[in-house]
Amino acid sequence: MGKFTAENIRNIAIIGHSGEGKTSLAEAMLFNGKSTDRLGSVTDKNTVMDYDEQELSRGISVSLGLAYTVWDGVKINLIDVPGFFDFQGEFEEAMRAVGSAVLVAEANGQVSVGAEKAVEYCLLNHVPLMIFINGVDKDNADYVRTVEAFRAQYGKKIATMHAPIIIDGKMKGYVSVISGKAYEFTKGGRVEVKVPDEMKGEIETLKAGLTEAAAETSEEFIEKFLDSGWLSNDEIITGLKQGLFSGDTIPVLGGSATQNLGVINLMNEIVAIMPSPKERKRMHCVHTVKNEEGEIACDVDTPFTAQVFKTVADPFVGKLNLIRVFTGTLKSGMTVLNTVTGEKERIGGLYFVKGKKQEAADEISAGDIGAVNKLNDTNTGDTLADENYPVRYDAIPFPKPVLTMAIAAAKRGEEDKVFQGLNRLAEEDPTFSVEKDAETGETVIRGQGETQLDVLCKKLKSKFGCEAVLSDPKVAFRETITKAVEAEGKHKKQTGGAGQYGVVNIRFEPGAADGEFEFVDAVVGGAVPKQFIPAVEKGLREAVKKGVVAGYPVTNLKCTLFDGKYHPVDSKEIAFVSAAKLAYEDALPRANPKILEPVYLYKITVPDNYTGDILGDMNKRRGRILGMEAVGGKQVVSAEAPLAEMLKYATDLRSMTQGRGCFESEFVRYEEVPFAEQEKLAKAKNA
Numbered sequence: 001m002g003k004f005t006a007e008n009i010r011n012i013a014i015i016g017h018s019g020e021g022k023t024s025l026a027e028a029m030l031f032n033g034k035s036t037d038r039l040g041s042v043t044d045k046n047t048v049m050d051y052d053e054q055e056l057s058r059g060i061s062v063s064l065g066l067a068y069t070v071w072d073g074v075k076i077n078l079i080d081v082p083g084f085f086d087f088q089g090e091f092e093e094a095m096r097a098v099g100s101a102v103l104v105a106e107a108n109g110q111v112s113v114g115a116e117k118a119v120e121y122c123l124l125n126h127v128p129l130m131i132f133i134n135g136v137d138k139d140n141a142d143y144v145r146t147v148e149a150f151r152a153q154y155g156k157k158i159a160t161m162h163a164p165i166i167i168d169g170k171m172k173g174y175v176s177v178i179s180g181k182a183y184e185f186t187k188g189g190r191v192e193v194k195v196p197d198e199m200k201g202e203i204e205t206l207k208a209g210l211t212e213a214a215a216e217t218s219e220e221f222i223e224k225f226l227d228s229g230w231l232s233n234d235e236i237i238t239g240l241k242q243g244l245f246s247g248d249t250i251p252v253l254g255g256s257a258t259q260n261l262g263v264i265n266l267m268n269e270i271v272a273i274m275p276s277p278k279e280r281k282r283m284h285c286v287h288t289v290k291n292e293e294g295e296i297a298c299d300v301d302t303p304f305t306a307q308v309f310k311t312v313a314d315p316f317v318g319k320l321n322l323i324r325v326f327t328g329t330l331k332s333g334m335t336v337l338n339t340v341t342g343e344k345e346r347i348g349g350l351y352f353v354k355g356k357k358q359e360a361a362d363e364i365s366a367g368d369i370g371a372v373n374k375l376n377d378t379n380t381g382d383t384l385a386d387e388n389y390p391v392r393y394d395a396i397p398f399p400k401p402v403l404t405m406a407i408a409a410a411k412r413g414e415e416d417k418v419f420q421g422l423n424r425l426a427e428e429d430p431t432f433s434v435e436k437d438a439e440t441g442e443t444v445i446r447g448q449g450e451t452q453l454d455v456l457c458k459k460l461k462s463k464f465g466c467e468a469v470l471s472d473p474k475v476a477f478r479e480t481i482t483k484a485v486e487a488e489g490k491h492k493k494q495t496g497g498a499g500q501y502g503v504v505n506i507r508f509e510p511g512a513a514d515g516e517f518e519f520v521d522a523v524v525g526g527a528v529p530k531q532f533i534p535a536v537e538k539g540l541r542e543a544v545k546k547g548v549v550a551g552y553p554v555t556n557l558k559c560t561l562f563d564g565k566y567h568p569v570d571s572k573e574i575a576f577v578s579a580a581k582l583a584y585e586d587a588l589p590r591a592n593p594k595i596l597e598p599v600y601l602y603k604i605t606v607p608d609n610y611t612g613d614i615l616g617d618m619n620k621r622r623g624r625i626l627g628m629e630a631v632g633g634k635q636v637v638s639a640e641a642p643l644a645e646m647l648k649y650a651t652d653l654r655s656m657t658q659g660r661g662c663f664e665s666e667f668v669r670y671e672e673v674p675f676a677e678q679e680k681l682a683k684a685k686n687a
Helices: 022-032 053-058 085-097 113-124 143-157 197-215 219-228 233-246 263-273 415-428 450-464 530-543 573-590 608-620 649-656 675-686
Strands: 009-015 065-071 074-080 100-106 129-134 158-160 162-167 170-176 182-186 189-193 250-254 283-287 292-296 305-314 318-327 329-331 335-338 344-346 350-354 357-361 363-365 369-373 383-385 391-393 403-409 433-436 443-447 468-471 478-480 485-493 500-510 517-521 557-565 594-607 624-631 634-642 662-672
Touching: 009 022, 009 085, 009 263, 022 065, 022 074, 022 100, 022 129, 022 263, 053 450, 065 263, 065 350, 074 263, 085 113, 085 305, 085 318, 085 450, 100 113, 100 143, 113 129, 113 143, 129 143, 129 263, 143 158, 143 162, 143 250, 158 197, 162 197, 162 250, 170 250, 189 263, 197 219, 197 233, 219 233, 233 250, 233 263, 250 263, 305 391, 305 415, 318 329, 318 363, 350 363, 357 369, 383 391, 403 415, 403 450, 415 433, 415 450, 443 450, 450 468, 485 573, 500 530, 500 573, 517 530, 530 557, 530 573, 557 573, 594 608, 594 675, 608 624, 608 634, 608 649, 649 662
Parallel strands: 009 074, 009 100, 100 129, 129 250, 158 250, 517 557
Antiparallel strands: 065 074, 162 170, 170 182, 182 189, 283 292, 283 391, 305 318, 305 383, 318 369, 329 363, 335 344, 335 383, 350 357, 350 369, 403 443, 403 468, 433 443, 478 594, 485 500, 500 557, 594 634, 594 662, 624 634
């Protein structure tokens, strides 16, 4: 493969709802560009992009796939992005690497949830976007109605560049609105045909709309349009490109990925109107030495900088970092600086990637995408830079975990193997975390959804030869008391030899200074000698680990030692430890103990029409609505709810809103559990 400058590179993410043909489109593009010698099929499980065992068994992409092809002298880097909502992290990684996107939408007359979210992201982040309406050859396909569904949501932004030629209810070809030429689809291409007479009026109307849209992109064009009422074809294309770059125009095309119809036309448009890396927006960065913010344009003459957007961990091959080079050129043998960790890395092998295959490369230059292997201290999101140009790009904005599950090794003795495997998988997927829950003692895994966590467990088995099991996590309930009581604890033991003797009088009351546990020494007259006071506190601290209602840790407890007795010979530390525990066991049942539960604040963002469902559902979960706020055409519902009722909320919210809702949560306090729930917890714990 020859060298390509940034002007002759297009970096494209293929995005959209799960199951609408993204991987199939990528396969057709690779085949047309002769990057593969056969047209891969998702059904036949022989695609370039989907090769992971989980992808093959599930029939969906679970991680981004990278490959490239060359078309009309232009290198097109393709990133096939999973559409399933659990893999939002893969979407964020892909969008950091590319300059534009192609949305694949099924020709079913609707705008899917995944399409909505993808378009919303591109508009918000000013990512140039084209829509490829897929499956126009299928029974009941409706290209026109699908275009109108998008136009109903996005108005004048939707630019119909092709008028469909419909025969027997199916799209068999198209008329280019700009050139006025008509084409019929053929396998892997198109043939020019005569424009149907009945479509000439439609073409004129559509071209007038495109001309007006193009005119609005610059003062020069609008003046010419107002004066003459027309623009040349080249001016229309220039205007559309400007609108595409600014997010004001979303061109729409149609075809069939699996039948390779209309795909060549899409590739032509990608080369013609999609931006090269040189034409994309500058990247925000920070100079790590000067601590100055700035923006960097893609330029091969600027010192080298790149960002790792994805890491692939393989137990046999090792770690492979996928990188997007923004400036300069990376060559094998160079020493570069990781400006996030401060560590230097020596560059070994460089590669261009085609699915699971790596092609050795001498260098990767500005605007291009490739891979580096065997970097010791470099992970996803890190910036690599010339040592004399230490800039750091913004971190990739990964979504926060929303679902927590308990995780354990399926076989005893494999705990270390499981957690080592999870640490390796965390290099690939930064959107999950594994940690020991200090409150419950369980090891928990936090991620985006049940499918993601299930995939991780399956990868543990296939990649690292160990199994893990998931279960609902324990809730960190606590207990407390609601009234003050006093109790005496007396420990006396005579066994024929040295005895044990200790007596303590302790007042137990709610209201610890730190909200957890407070011990007060109020003994006077030496009733309990000073050397035994710490033993009393030790006994109480051990005792509060287990409450008397259901065995949960006790919190907000103030313990005041105010009297006691000792024996000059038989008193020992262990006697006062035991005496303190006896006082605790006597007092707490009389102190009106209660179970407490953690309450979290939830910020739930949903479209307006789901607000009623969210409010009703929250009431069923013992939640309290704090308020609502309209933000960006959506409602943000603020509510507090007990964690015990929200363990599967990520899954339930997705179901209630067809994937359109999202939420964030944070712990706020502990609250008393309602009486009926307390009885259930007590019975369950003591069963």
